[in-house]
Amino acid sequence: MARFTSLLLLAAATLPFVFATSSDDCADNEFFYDAKSCCAPQGGISNPPSPPQGENQCPTSGWYWHPEKECCLPKQPQTPSSPPPQCGGNWFWNEGSSTCCTGGSTTTSTTPTPSANASKKRDNIAHKRAVAKARRSVLTCPDDMYACPISGLTGPTGDFECIDPKAELESCGGCVSTGEGQDCTAIEGVWNVGCEQGHCAIYTCAQGYKLSTDGASCLKL
Template sequence: MARFTSLLLLAAAALPFVFATQSADQCADSEFFYEAKTCCVPHGGVSNAPPPPQGSSQCPSDWYWDNTKACCLPPHPPTTTPQCGGSWSWNHGSSTCCDGGGSTTTTTPAPSANPVKSRSKPAHKRAATKARRSTFTCPDQLESCPISGLTGPTGDFECIDPQTELESCGGCASTGEGQDCTAIEGVWNVGCERGRCALYTCAQGYKLSADGTACEKL
Protein backbone atom coordinates (compact mmCIF):
# COMPACT_ATOMS: atom_id res chain seq x y z
CA MET A 1 0.00 0.00 0.00
CA ALA A 2 2.82 2.42 0.88
CA ARG A 3 4.51 1.71 -2.46
CA PHE A 4 1.26 2.36 -4.35
CA THR A 5 0.78 5.68 -2.51
CA SER A 6 4.34 6.72 -3.34
CA LEU A 7 3.76 5.99 -7.02
CA LEU A 8 0.61 8.13 -6.98
CA LEU A 9 2.48 11.01 -5.39
CA LEU A 10 5.26 10.75 -7.97
CA ALA A 11 2.75 10.74 -10.81
CA ALA A 12 0.93 13.77 -9.39
CA ALA A 13 4.19 15.62 -8.96
CA ALA A 14 5.09 14.96 -12.58
CA LEU A 15 1.86 16.35 -14.02
CA PRO A 16 2.84 20.05 -13.90
CA PHE A 17 5.92 19.21 -15.96
CA VAL A 18 3.95 17.25 -18.54
CA PHE A 19 1.43 20.01 -19.13
CA ALA A 20 3.68 23.00 -18.45
CA THR A 21 3.76 25.66 -21.14
CA GLN A 22 6.97 27.06 -22.58
CA SER A 23 8.17 30.44 -23.75
CA ALA A 24 10.13 31.37 -26.86
CA ASP A 25 13.39 31.88 -24.96
CA GLN A 26 13.26 28.26 -23.77
CA CYS A 27 13.48 26.86 -27.32
CA ALA A 28 16.74 25.28 -28.48
CA ASP A 29 18.46 26.25 -31.72
CA SER A 30 16.90 23.21 -33.38
CA GLU A 31 13.40 24.29 -32.28
CA PHE A 32 10.95 27.11 -32.93
CA PHE A 33 8.17 28.50 -30.75
CA TYR A 34 4.63 27.47 -31.77
CA GLU A 35 2.45 30.06 -30.04
CA ALA A 36 -0.91 28.36 -30.68
CA LYS A 37 0.08 25.67 -28.14
CA THR A 38 2.78 27.71 -26.29
CA CYS A 39 5.43 25.08 -26.86
CA CYS A 40 8.78 24.51 -28.57
CA VAL A 41 8.58 22.38 -31.72
CA PRO A 42 11.50 20.72 -33.54
CA HIS A 43 12.42 22.16 -36.94
CA GLY A 44 11.62 19.57 -39.59
CA GLY A 45 9.11 17.73 -37.42
CA VAL A 46 9.58 14.18 -36.18
CA SER A 47 9.84 10.82 -37.90
CA ASN A 48 7.21 8.09 -37.56
CA ALA A 49 4.56 10.41 -36.13
CA PRO A 50 1.33 8.61 -35.15
CA PRO A 51 -1.94 9.31 -37.02
CA PRO A 52 -4.57 11.51 -35.33
CA PRO A 53 -7.58 9.83 -33.65
CA GLN A 54 -9.75 8.42 -36.41
CA GLY A 55 -12.95 10.32 -37.08
CA SER A 56 -12.40 13.15 -34.60
CA SER A 57 -9.38 15.03 -35.93
CA GLN A 58 -7.24 15.48 -39.00
CA CYS A 59 -3.97 17.26 -39.68
CA PRO A 60 -3.06 19.41 -42.70
CA SER A 61 -1.08 17.44 -45.26
CA ASP A 62 2.32 18.84 -44.21
CA TRP A 63 1.65 18.76 -40.42
CA TYR A 64 1.91 15.82 -38.02
CA TRP A 65 0.03 14.56 -34.95
CA ASP A 66 1.51 14.73 -31.45
CA ASN A 67 -0.09 12.38 -28.91
CA THR A 68 1.39 14.18 -25.90
CA LYS A 69 -0.16 17.53 -26.81
CA ALA A 70 -3.16 15.94 -28.59
CA CYS A 71 -2.88 18.32 -31.53
CA CYS A 72 -1.34 18.82 -34.95
CA LEU A 73 2.12 20.42 -35.06
CA PRO A 74 3.89 22.13 -37.98
CA PRO A 75 7.34 20.97 -39.15
CA HIS A 76 8.30 24.61 -39.71
CA PRO A 77 6.91 27.98 -38.51
CA PRO A 78 3.61 28.32 -40.43
CA THR A 79 3.44 31.21 -42.90
CA THR A 80 -0.19 30.73 -43.98
CA THR A 81 -3.40 29.50 -42.41
CA PRO A 82 -3.28 25.67 -42.59
CA GLN A 83 -5.54 24.15 -45.24
CA CYS A 84 -7.79 21.22 -44.33
CA GLY A 85 -9.32 18.83 -46.83
CA GLY A 86 -12.97 18.30 -47.68
CA SER A 87 -15.46 19.73 -45.20
CA TRP A 88 -12.84 19.92 -42.45
CA SER A 89 -11.92 23.38 -41.15
CA TRP A 90 -8.88 24.61 -39.23
CA ASN A 91 -9.35 25.27 -35.52
CA HIS A 92 -6.54 27.49 -34.22
CA GLY A 93 -7.33 26.93 -30.55
CA SER A 94 -7.11 23.13 -30.72
CA SER A 95 -4.54 23.15 -33.57
CA THR A 96 -6.46 20.49 -35.50
CA CYS A 97 -8.72 20.12 -38.53
CA CYS A 98 -12.28 19.67 -37.31
CA ASP A 99 -15.17 18.13 -39.24
CA GLY A 100 -18.41 19.89 -40.07
CA GLY A 101 -17.13 23.09 -41.67
CA GLY A 102 -17.75 25.04 -38.48
CA SER A 103 -16.07 28.30 -37.61
CA THR A 104 -12.66 28.33 -36.04
CA THR A 105 -12.07 29.27 -32.45
CA THR A 106 -9.16 30.89 -30.77
CA THR A 107 -7.60 31.23 -27.35
CA THR A 108 -6.10 34.41 -25.98
CA PRO A 109 -2.38 33.61 -25.80
CA ALA A 110 0.03 35.28 -23.46
CA PRO A 111 2.27 37.81 -25.24
CA SER A 112 5.35 36.08 -26.58
CA ALA A 113 8.14 36.53 -29.07
CA ASN A 114 7.70 35.27 -32.62
CA PRO A 115 10.76 35.02 -34.89
CA VAL A 116 10.33 36.85 -38.19
CA LYS A 117 13.31 35.58 -40.17
CA SER A 118 14.20 36.85 -43.66
CA ARG A 119 10.91 38.70 -43.85
CA SER A 120 9.01 35.45 -43.35
CA LYS A 121 5.81 35.61 -41.35
CA PRO A 122 5.74 34.44 -37.71
CA ALA A 123 4.42 31.29 -36.16
CA HIS A 124 1.38 32.95 -34.71
CA LYS A 125 -1.38 33.14 -37.33
CA ARG A 126 -4.93 34.40 -37.37
CA ALA A 127 -7.80 32.24 -36.23
CA ALA A 128 -9.52 32.76 -39.56
CA THR A 129 -12.23 31.23 -41.66
CA LYS A 130 -12.72 32.39 -45.22
CA ALA A 131 -16.36 32.55 -46.21
CA ARG A 132 -18.92 34.62 -48.02
CA ARG A 133 -20.36 37.35 -45.80
CA SER A 134 -23.91 36.31 -46.64
CA THR A 135 -23.42 32.83 -45.19
CA PHE A 136 -21.05 33.30 -42.26
CA THR A 137 -20.55 35.60 -39.29
CA CYS A 138 -17.63 35.77 -36.91
CA PRO A 139 -17.77 34.38 -33.39
CA ASP A 140 -17.89 36.80 -30.47
CA GLN A 141 -14.76 38.92 -29.84
CA LEU A 142 -13.54 38.33 -33.40
CA GLU A 143 -13.66 40.93 -36.16
CA SER A 144 -14.48 40.26 -39.82
CA CYS A 145 -11.89 41.65 -42.23
CA PRO A 146 -12.21 41.83 -46.03
CA ILE A 147 -9.72 39.70 -47.93
CA SER A 148 -7.91 41.53 -50.72
CA GLY A 149 -6.68 39.80 -53.86
CA LEU A 150 -4.23 40.94 -56.52
CA THR A 151 -6.93 42.97 -58.24
CA GLY A 152 -8.83 44.20 -55.18
CA PRO A 153 -11.45 42.87 -52.72
CA THR A 154 -12.39 39.22 -53.28
CA GLY A 155 -15.79 39.35 -51.58
CA ASP A 156 -14.54 36.98 -48.90
CA PHE A 157 -13.66 37.85 -45.33
CA GLU A 158 -11.79 36.33 -42.42
CA CYS A 159 -12.25 36.37 -38.66
CA ILE A 160 -9.38 37.77 -36.59
CA ASP A 161 -8.73 38.78 -33.02
CA PRO A 162 -7.47 42.39 -33.40
CA GLN A 163 -5.99 42.28 -29.91
CA THR A 164 -3.48 39.52 -30.79
CA GLU A 165 -3.41 39.15 -34.60
CA LEU A 166 0.10 39.96 -35.83
CA GLU A 167 -0.88 40.81 -39.40
CA SER A 168 -3.93 42.91 -38.44
CA CYS A 169 -2.99 44.24 -35.03
CA GLY A 170 -5.59 46.70 -33.75
CA GLY A 171 -7.97 46.16 -36.67
CA CYS A 172 -8.20 45.03 -40.28
CA ALA A 173 -4.98 45.80 -42.11
CA SER A 174 -6.89 45.35 -45.39
CA THR A 175 -8.97 48.46 -44.56
CA GLY A 176 -6.11 50.46 -43.08
CA GLU A 177 -7.43 50.22 -39.51
CA GLY A 178 -4.75 47.87 -38.19
CA GLN A 179 -1.02 47.29 -38.62
CA ASP A 180 0.91 44.32 -39.99
CA CYS A 181 3.50 43.89 -37.25
CA THR A 182 5.53 41.45 -39.36
CA ALA A 183 6.07 44.15 -42.01
CA ILE A 184 8.00 46.45 -39.66
CA GLU A 185 11.47 46.91 -41.14
CA GLY A 186 14.24 45.09 -39.30
CA VAL A 187 11.98 43.33 -36.81
CA TRP A 188 13.05 39.92 -35.46
CA ASN A 189 10.79 39.05 -32.51
CA VAL A 190 7.43 40.79 -32.52
CA GLY A 191 4.01 40.36 -30.97
CA CYS A 192 0.58 41.97 -30.92
CA GLU A 193 -0.41 42.95 -27.39
CA ARG A 194 -3.79 44.52 -26.72
CA GLY A 195 -4.08 45.74 -30.29
CA ARG A 196 -0.60 47.29 -30.51
CA CYS A 197 2.58 45.92 -32.10
CA ALA A 198 5.15 45.00 -29.45
CA LEU A 199 8.74 44.79 -30.70
CA TYR A 200 10.99 42.56 -28.60
CA THR A 201 14.20 42.29 -30.63
CA CYS A 202 15.53 43.45 -33.99
CA ALA A 203 17.43 41.63 -36.71
CA GLN A 204 21.19 41.86 -37.10
CA GLY A 205 22.19 45.34 -38.26
CA TYR A 206 19.27 46.99 -36.45
CA LYS A 207 18.60 48.19 -32.93
CA LEU A 208 15.40 48.86 -31.06
CA SER A 209 14.42 52.52 -31.00
CA ALA A 210 14.24 54.37 -27.70
CA ASP A 211 10.43 54.27 -27.67
CA GLY A 212 10.39 50.60 -28.69
CA THR A 213 8.17 51.14 -31.73
CA ALA A 214 10.72 50.64 -34.52
CA CYS A 215 13.98 48.94 -35.49
CA GLU A 216 16.64 51.45 -36.53
CA LYS A 217 19.56 50.66 -38.80
CA LEU A 218 22.93 50.75 -37.06
Protein backbone atom coordinates (compact mmCIF):
# COMPACT_ATOMS: atom_id res chain seq x y z
CA MET A 1 0.00 0.00 0.00
CA ALA A 2 2.87 2.38 0.91
CA ARG A 3 4.56 1.64 -2.42
CA PHE A 4 1.31 2.35 -4.30
CA THR A 5 0.94 5.71 -2.49
CA SER A 6 4.53 6.67 -3.35
CA LEU A 7 3.91 5.87 -7.02
CA LEU A 8 0.83 8.09 -7.02
CA LEU A 9 2.78 11.01 -5.52
CA LEU A 10 5.57 10.52 -8.07
CA ALA A 11 3.09 10.49 -10.93
CA ALA A 12 1.42 13.66 -9.65
CA ALA A 13 4.78 15.46 -9.41
CA THR A 14 5.50 14.82 -13.10
CA LEU A 15 2.20 16.19 -14.43
CA PRO A 16 2.35 19.64 -16.08
CA PHE A 17 -0.01 20.96 -13.40
CA VAL A 18 -1.68 19.28 -10.44
CA PHE A 19 -4.56 21.56 -9.48
CA ALA A 20 -4.79 22.24 -5.77
CA THR A 21 -6.96 24.54 -3.69
CA SER A 22 -5.03 24.60 -0.40
CA SER A 23 -2.06 23.15 1.46
CA ASP A 24 -4.29 20.22 2.47
CA ASP A 25 -3.90 18.92 -1.10
CA CYS A 26 -0.09 18.89 -0.87
CA ALA A 27 2.29 16.17 0.34
CA ASP A 28 4.42 16.57 3.48
CA ASN A 29 7.42 17.73 1.42
CA GLU A 30 5.38 20.26 -0.58
CA PHE A 31 3.71 23.61 0.01
CA PHE A 32 0.79 25.34 -1.68
CA TYR A 33 1.74 28.05 -4.22
CA ASP A 34 -1.35 30.25 -4.44
CA ALA A 35 -0.41 32.16 -7.62
CA LYS A 36 -0.58 28.96 -9.68
CA SER A 37 -2.93 26.92 -7.46
CA CYS A 38 -0.43 24.08 -7.33
CA CYS A 39 1.79 22.20 -4.90
CA ALA A 40 5.50 23.00 -5.09
CA PRO A 41 8.40 20.97 -3.59
CA GLN A 42 10.02 22.36 -0.46
CA GLY A 43 13.48 23.69 -1.35
CA GLY A 44 12.87 23.39 -5.11
CA ILE A 45 14.13 20.65 -7.42
CA SER A 46 17.65 19.38 -8.02
CA ASN A 47 19.57 20.95 -10.91
CA PRO A 48 16.67 22.98 -12.37
CA PRO A 49 17.14 23.93 -16.04
CA SER A 50 17.23 27.50 -17.34
CA PRO A 51 14.05 29.00 -18.81
CA PRO A 52 13.67 28.97 -22.61
CA GLN A 53 16.28 31.41 -23.89
CA GLY A 54 14.94 34.87 -24.66
CA GLU A 55 11.39 34.06 -23.53
CA ASN A 56 11.40 34.14 -19.75
CA GLN A 57 13.62 34.57 -16.74
CA CYS A 58 13.28 33.63 -13.10
CA PRO A 59 13.96 35.94 -10.13
CA THR A 60 17.61 36.17 -9.15
CA SER A 61 17.20 34.62 -5.69
CA GLY A 62 14.94 31.98 -4.14
CA TRP A 63 13.17 30.95 -7.38
CA TYR A 64 13.81 28.38 -10.13
CA TRP A 65 12.38 27.28 -13.49
CA HIS A 66 10.10 24.25 -13.31
CA PRO A 67 10.13 22.58 -16.76
CA GLU A 68 6.86 20.67 -16.34
CA LYS A 69 4.89 23.61 -14.95
CA GLU A 70 6.63 26.00 -17.41
CA CYS A 71 6.89 28.81 -14.88
CA CYS A 72 9.08 30.03 -12.04
CA LEU A 73 8.36 28.56 -8.61
CA PRO A 74 9.58 29.73 -5.19
CA LYS A 75 11.81 27.41 -3.19
CA GLN A 76 9.95 28.24 0.00
CA PRO A 77 6.34 29.23 0.85
CA GLN A 78 5.55 32.88 0.15
CA THR A 79 4.37 34.94 3.13
CA PRO A 80 3.77 38.68 3.63
CA SER A 81 7.33 38.92 5.04
CA SER A 82 8.93 37.24 2.00
CA PRO A 83 10.96 39.58 -0.22
CA PRO A 84 9.28 40.26 -3.57
CA PRO A 85 10.53 38.43 -6.67
CA GLN A 86 13.49 40.36 -8.07
CA CYS A 87 14.09 40.32 -11.82
CA GLY A 88 17.38 41.47 -13.30
CA GLY A 89 17.97 44.26 -15.80
CA ASN A 90 14.85 45.41 -17.69
CA TRP A 91 12.83 42.33 -16.79
CA PHE A 92 9.62 42.67 -14.79
CA TRP A 93 7.77 40.21 -12.58
CA ASN A 94 4.43 38.98 -13.90
CA GLU A 95 2.54 37.11 -11.21
CA GLY A 96 -0.04 35.82 -13.66
CA SER A 97 2.56 33.84 -15.62
CA SER A 98 4.87 33.51 -12.60
CA THR A 99 7.89 34.58 -14.69
CA CYS A 100 10.11 37.59 -15.30
CA CYS A 101 9.09 39.23 -18.59
CA THR A 102 10.38 42.08 -20.76
CA GLY A 103 8.72 45.10 -22.29
CA GLY A 104 6.19 45.79 -19.57
CA SER A 105 5.67 46.80 -15.99
CA THR A 106 5.32 44.78 -12.85
CA THR A 107 1.89 43.13 -12.82
CA THR A 108 -0.02 41.05 -10.35
CA SER A 109 -3.08 38.90 -10.57
CA THR A 110 -4.99 36.78 -8.12
CA THR A 111 -7.16 33.83 -9.13
CA PRO A 112 -9.78 33.01 -6.47
CA THR A 113 -10.26 29.37 -5.61
CA PRO A 114 -13.52 27.64 -4.64
CA SER A 115 -12.25 27.18 -1.09
CA ALA A 116 -11.44 30.86 -0.51
CA ASN A 117 -12.89 32.26 2.72
CA ALA A 118 -12.91 35.57 4.57
CA SER A 119 -9.72 34.77 6.49
CA LYS A 120 -7.84 33.91 3.30
CA LYS A 121 -9.05 37.11 1.65
CA ARG A 122 -7.71 39.15 4.56
CA ASP A 123 -4.37 37.32 4.28
CA ASN A 124 -4.27 38.05 0.54
CA ILE A 125 -4.89 41.76 1.16
CA ALA A 126 -2.12 41.88 3.77
CA HIS A 127 0.20 40.02 1.40
CA LYS A 128 -0.52 42.43 -1.47
CA ARG A 129 0.17 45.43 0.73
CA ALA A 130 3.46 43.93 1.93
CA VAL A 131 4.51 43.05 -1.63
CA ALA A 132 3.63 46.54 -2.88
CA LYS A 133 5.71 48.12 -0.13
CA ALA A 134 8.57 45.75 -0.84
CA ARG A 135 8.49 46.51 -4.56
CA ARG A 136 8.93 50.20 -3.82
CA SER A 137 12.05 49.25 -1.88
CA VAL A 138 13.31 46.98 -4.66
CA LEU A 139 13.18 49.84 -7.15
CA THR A 140 15.83 51.67 -5.09
CA CYS A 141 18.19 48.67 -4.98
CA PRO A 142 20.94 48.32 -7.60
CA ASP A 143 20.64 45.35 -9.96
CA ASP A 144 23.21 43.24 -8.08
CA MET A 145 21.57 43.76 -4.68
CA TYR A 146 18.58 42.11 -3.03
CA ALA A 147 15.81 43.56 -0.87
CA CYS A 148 15.77 41.64 2.40
CA PRO A 149 12.96 41.94 4.97
CA ILE A 150 14.08 43.46 8.27
CA SER A 151 13.12 41.48 11.39
CA GLY A 152 12.31 43.15 14.70
CA LEU A 153 11.97 41.78 18.20
CA THR A 154 8.46 40.54 17.50
CA GLY A 155 8.96 39.43 13.89
CA PRO A 156 9.09 41.06 10.42
CA THR A 157 8.74 44.85 10.52
CA GLY A 158 7.47 45.22 6.94
CA ASP A 159 10.60 47.17 5.97
CA PHE A 160 13.36 46.03 3.62
CA GLU A 161 17.07 46.75 3.17
CA CYS A 162 19.34 46.36 0.14
CA ILE A 163 22.19 43.89 0.57
CA ASP A 164 24.92 42.43 -1.62
CA PRO A 165 24.55 38.66 -1.02
CA LYS A 166 28.04 38.03 -2.39
CA ALA A 167 29.73 40.19 0.26
CA GLU A 168 27.24 40.96 3.06
CA LEU A 169 28.77 39.54 6.26
CA GLU A 170 25.47 39.07 8.10
CA SER A 171 23.44 37.89 5.09
CA CYS A 172 26.02 35.98 3.09
CA GLY A 173 24.53 34.16 0.10
CA GLY A 174 21.01 35.55 0.59
CA CYS A 175 18.61 37.06 3.11
CA VAL A 176 19.12 35.59 6.57
CA SER A 177 15.66 36.86 7.52
CA THR A 178 14.12 34.45 4.99
CA GLY A 179 16.43 31.53 5.79
CA GLU A 180 18.35 31.67 2.49
CA GLY A 181 21.64 33.20 3.63
CA GLN A 182 24.05 32.80 6.56
CA ASP A 183 25.22 35.19 9.25
CA CYS A 184 28.97 34.62 9.13
CA THR A 185 29.48 36.43 12.45
CA ALA A 186 27.21 33.90 14.18
CA ILE A 187 29.50 30.94 13.42
CA GLU A 188 30.67 29.56 16.75
CA GLY A 189 34.29 30.32 17.59
CA VAL A 190 35.11 32.63 14.67
CA TRP A 191 37.41 35.62 15.15
CA ASN A 192 38.10 36.96 11.66
CA VAL A 193 35.52 36.03 9.04
CA GLY A 194 34.36 37.38 5.69
CA CYS A 195 31.82 36.76 2.94
CA GLU A 196 33.40 35.81 -0.39
CA GLN A 197 31.18 35.23 -3.42
CA GLY A 198 28.21 34.34 -1.24
CA HIS A 199 30.06 31.92 1.07
CA CYS A 200 31.41 32.50 4.59
CA ALA A 201 35.23 32.46 4.68
CA ILE A 202 36.78 31.90 8.10
CA TYR A 203 40.25 33.43 8.37
CA THR A 204 41.03 32.85 12.06
CA CYS A 205 39.30 31.32 15.07
CA ALA A 206 38.97 32.73 18.58
CA GLN A 207 41.16 31.56 21.42
CA GLY A 208 40.21 28.03 22.47
CA TYR A 209 39.14 27.08 18.94
CA LYS A 210 40.92 25.78 15.87
CA LEU A 211 39.99 25.90 12.19
CA SER A 212 38.47 22.70 10.82
CA THR A 213 40.26 20.85 8.02
CA ASP A 214 37.66 21.99 5.47
CA GLY A 215 37.88 25.59 6.71
CA ALA A 216 34.12 25.81 7.17
CA SER A 217 33.94 25.95 10.97
CA CYS A 218 35.88 26.50 14.18
CA LEU A 219 36.28 23.47 16.45
CA LYS A 220 36.45 23.83 20.21
CA LEU A 221 39.71 22.56 21.69
